[in-house]
Amino acid sequence: MEPQTNWRATLADNLAQVRAEMAQAAARAGRSAADVRLVAVTKYVELPVLRALLDLGVQDLGENRVQQLTQRAAALASDPAARPRWHMIGHLQRNKVRALLGACRMIHSLDSRRLADELEVEAQRSGRDVDVLIEVNVSGEQSKQGLTESAVGDLCEHLGRLSRLRLRGLMTMAPLVDDPQRVRPCFAKLRELLWELRRRGVVEADCRELSMGMTQDYVQAIEEGATLVRVGSALFRNVAATE
Numbered sequence: 001m002e003p004q005t006n007w008r009a010t011l012a013d014n015l016a017q018v019r020a021e022m023a024q025a026a027a028r029a030g031r032s033a034a035d036v037r038l039v040a041v042t043k044y045v046e047l048p049v050l051r052a053l054l055d056l057g058v059q060d061l062g063e064n065r066v067q068q069l070t071q072r073a074a075a076l077a078s079d080p081a082a083r084p085r086w087h088m089i090g091h092l093q094r095n096k097v098r099a100l101l102g103a104c105r106m107i108h109s110l111d112s113r114r115l116a117d118e119l120e121v122e123a124q125r126s127g128r129d130v131d132v133l134i135e136v137n138v139s140g141e142q143s144k145q146g147l148t149e150s151a152v153g154d155l156c157e158h159l160g161r162l163s164r165l166r167l168r169g170l171m172t173m174a175p176l177v178d179d180p181q182r183v184r185p186c187f188a189k190l191r192e193l194l195w196e197l198r199r200r201g202v203v204e205a206d207c208r209e210l211s212m213g214m215t216q217d218y219v220q221a222i223e224e225g226a227t228l229v230r231v232g233s234a235l236f237r238n239v240a241a242t243e
């Protein structure tokens with residue numbers, strides 16, 4: 001057994017397991033597996049692993065740093081068969097917006113009016129629309145990025161005045177806890193917040209994405225309504241691509 005040649009099989013097994021758990025969680029919640037999309041978070045691994053994921057049918061990749069995302073997007077773009085949808089999931093600085101826009105399909109981490117305005121300016125310059133999610137700090141932990149629940153409505157209304165940003169939903173990061181059941185209320189809160197914004201007409205009816213759930217808690221997140229789960233570590237257990 002050569003570890004160097006075996007990592008692809010391990011990766012395929014890990015992916016199959018994550019997909020199976022996603023489907024079971026969706027079924028338990030009476031949801032269709034097709035309503036939940038896996039965003040593979042690739043910040044821990046090298047380019048050959050990204051290519052292998054695409055070969056295995058993964059279509060969505062996420063990174064939390066602009067430079068790594070744009071470099072990897074450029075590296076993969078030379079192969080027309082490997083064109084993932086890129087998701088920016090980490091904190092975004094305004095001075096990085098221009099570099100990011102051409103490469104990225106969805107930004108999960110919109111957390112201020114100033115960032116929205118910068119995105120709008122750059123989107124207009126480049127003549128393209130940008131899909132965004134507002135990052136919400138539902139747990140109230142000081143260390144977490146994101147807006148408080150009460151500030152979200154204001155930013156939604158502001159986005160309504162911008163022409164190039166399409167608000168697709170909300171994102172959150174749950175606190176790190178020993179028992180994943182304890183994060184359930186955070187996910188439920190995000191879902192209820194989005195419902196409430198739709199009910200009040202603050203956001204459009206097609207604003208329905210809930211980006212929530214990582215390795216520790218994607219099962220609970222799907223049971224609570226996640227439409228996008230951002231999973232890294234679970235995919236890369238025992239995968240060390242050394243070729």
Ligand SMILES: *Cc1c(COP(=O)(O)O)cnc(C)c1O
Binds near residue numbers: 041233
């Ligand atoms: C790294 C990261 C993830 C994936 O975390 P895992 O626990 O490895 O699944 C998800 N979301 C964000 C914002 C991240 O930075």
